[in-house]
Amino acid sequence: PVEHTLAVIKPGVSQEQQNNIVSQIKEAGFSISQVKETQLTRDMAQMFYKEHKGKEFYDSLLDYMSRAPSVLMILSKENAVNEWRELMGPSDPEQARQCSPGSLRAQFAQSILENVVHGSSNIQHATDNIKFIFGDGDM
Numbered sequence: 001p002v003e004h005t006l007a008v009i010k011p012g013v014s015q016e017q018q019n020n021i022v023s024q025i026k027e028a029g030f031s032i033s034q035v036k037e038t039q040l041t042r043d044m045a046q047m048f049y050k051e052h053k054g055k056e057f058y059d060s061l062l063d064y065m066s067r068a069p070s071v072l073m074i075l076s077k078e079n080a081v082n083e084w085r086e087l088m089g090p091s092d093p094e095q096a097r098q099c100s101p102g103s104l105r106a107q108f109a110q111s112i113l114e115n116v117v118h119g120s121s122n123i124q125h126a127t128d129n130i131k132f133i134f135g136d137g138d139m
């Protein structure tokens with residue numbers, strides 16, 4: 001069955017890198033069902049990352065995510081949640097370069113904070129995040 005996940009190209013990624021990321025997403029066989037460019041507010045970022053509340057990087061994460069526009073996409077494919085996480089690679093670019101050199105974070109991430117892309121961690125988060133960003137409209 002086709003699964004849907006929320007993918008985000010985070011703030012500060014150049015237009016050229018955004019295009020490159022989108023091409024790699026399509027080459028990997030995902031359909032981009034919806035796309036929207038929005039600057040998240042701090043409140044939206046807080047909703048989005050509520051499971052990280054209290055962590056030492058939480059405030060810098062909220063600043064980062066709300067400082068410029070992001071590209072938010074619904075990616076659709078069989079096993080989309082896990083496959084998108086694989087294409088992104090690990091959060092830490094050092095680790096990504098070691099164990100997943102073809103991944104997007106290995107190619108483009110600056111640091112564990114400024115790591116270029118985000119994806120829902122499981123189906124429940126995917127469903128919740130898609131609803132939060134795109135509303136209840138038909139997919």
Ligand code: CMP
Pocket residue numbers: 052057061091112113114115117118119
């Ligand atoms: P993401 O996959 O979007 O989910 C949580 C985000 O928090 C992560 O990417 C990074 O942007 C950030 N993050 C996770 N761990 C750390 C860390 N140890 N230091 C700084 N930022 C982090």
